[in-house]
Amino acid sequence: MPPALRPAVLLAALLLLGATTGCSMLAVPSARVPGDPAPIPPKQVVLTAAQALDDTGGARIDLVREGPDGRRTASGTLVWGDRDEAALTVTDELGAARLTLRDGGIDLAYQGGATKHAERVTAESLDPAAGPDPGGYAGGWMTALVTNPGSRAYAIAQTDRLRSLGGEQLAGSTVAHYQGAAPVADYYGADRELSPQQLASVVGWYRQRGVAEIGYDVWVGPGQRLLRLRETARGSAGTTVTTTDVSPSGAGETTPAATG
Numbered sequence: 001m002p003p004a005l006r007p008a009v010l011l012a013a014l015l016l017l018g019a020t021t022g023c024s025m026l027a028v029p030s031a032r033v034p035g036d037p038a039p040i041p042p043k044q045v046v047l048t049a050a051q052a053l054d055d056t057g058g059a060r061i062d063l064v065r066e067g068p069d070g071r072r073t074a075s076g077t078l079v080w081g082d083r084d085e086a087a088l089t090v091t092d093e094l095g096a097a098r099l100t101l102r103d104g105g106i107d108l109a110y111q112g113g114a115t116k117h118a119e120r121v122t123a124e125s126l127d128p129a130a131g132p133d134p135g136g137y138a139g140g141w142m143t144a145l146v147t148n149p150g151s152r153a154y155a156i157a158q159t160d161r162l163r164s165l166g167g168e169q170l171a172g173s174t175v176a177h178y179q180g181a182a183p184v185a186d187y188y189g190a191d192r193e194l195s196p197q198q199l200a201s202v203v204g205w206y207r208q209r210g211v212a213e214i215g216y217d218v219w220v221g222p223g224q225r226l227l228r229l230r231e232t233a234r235g236s237a238g239t240t241v242t243t244t245d246v247s248p249s250g251a252g253e254t255t256p257a258a259t260g
Contacts, residue, residue, distance in 0.1 A: 042162035042178045046153050046218050049226040053150035053246065057081040060247045061088075061149060065141055067233075067240030069093070069129070072141060077249050080148045084120075088145055094128050101146050120146060135198075137205040140231075141242070149246050153226055156180070156216045158190035168219075170228065171247075175221040187214045210236030 053059065058079035065072040076088035076099075086101035090108070097110040101120070108126045109115040118125050118134070123146055127138035144152070156162070161180040168177050184206045188199055206214075215232035229244045 039164075042164050043157045043160055045176065045220055045224075046157040046162060046178060046226075049218075049220045049224050050150040050153040050157065052224040053153070053226045054080070054148060056248070057083075058249050059149070060249050061145075062245040062247075063144060063242065065240065065242040068238035069240075074099070074145050078146070078148070086146055090145070092128055092141075099145060106142075106146060135201070137198075137201045139205070139240075140202075144242065144244065149229055149244055150226060152229055152244075153218060155187070155190045156218060156229070159187055162218070170219055171221065173221055175219050175227060178218045178220070179216070181213050181215040183213050184211060187216075206233065206235070209233075 058077060058081075061074070061076065061078050063072075063074040070093055072090070072092040074088050074090045076086065078088075078101075079085040084101065084103055086099065088099040090097045090099050094113075095110055097108055099106065099108050101107075104120045106118045106120065106123055106126065107115050108118075116126050122134045123142040124130055124136060124138040124140075125134040127142045130136065130138040159180060159182040161182050162178045163180060165177040165179050167174045169175075185199070185203050188194060188202050191199075194202070206212075211233045215234070217228075217230040217232075218226070219228040221227045226246055228246065231242045233240045
């Protein structure tokens with residue numbers, strides 16, 4: 001369960017990687033002219049894009065999760081930084097719902113049903129597949145809905161296993177596509193704010209489902225824009241893929257009204 005992005009830590013990581021000038025932020029393979037600077041390493045590109053997103057303070061997010069248990073979707077706005085807010089329309093196996101976040105408190109209201117409440121640290125308890133333990137792990141869906149996508153990109157970059165797949169078309173422009181995979185413990189262990197108990201809960205959840213590693217893809221567009229994240233978990237019950245598209249908030253969308 002990646003925490004909110006830590007700008008100071010991210011900035012320190014960027015400084016350690018060193019500054020590179022005179023070349024594109026998109027580290028895509030291309031024919032190089034002798035003397036031209038080398039492409040920026042994928043890790044630095046993704047860290048920079050994560051920081052750029054964090055600096056915006058909010059975005060529209062559209063998530064889709066598909067796997068053996070069915071299809072889930074979520075769309076809406078998420079704000080971080082000085083405010084901690086979200087307003088999302090969610091669909092899952094229980095139907096359509098409205099999820100709102102304000103000051104760390106989450107309310108999930110299904111149509112015709114009672115509102116369920118949780119704090120950010122117990123967001124997983126709102127998952128339809130969650131067990132009785134409010135501090136347990138249920139696959140990360142609910143956590144992803146209330147987490148700055150830049151924070152998740154940061155965790156991906158920290159595994160240091162990204163490779164470039166080159167450029168491709170996305171959202172009307174040429175973007176860089178990066179891909180990698182890491183053992184579950186390494187992927188979630190990159191989150192330094194998870195307690196040993198929380199990390200053990202996450203790793204155990206995936207182990208029970210035969211998932212040995214998490215695959216991930218990141219798409220970064222011009223202007224250091226983080227456009228899409230994808231996490232893939234292949235286990236004994238099948239493959240679950242979660243895709244998050246990130247776009248600027250529309251006019252009037254940067255302050256979602258929390259209700260419930």
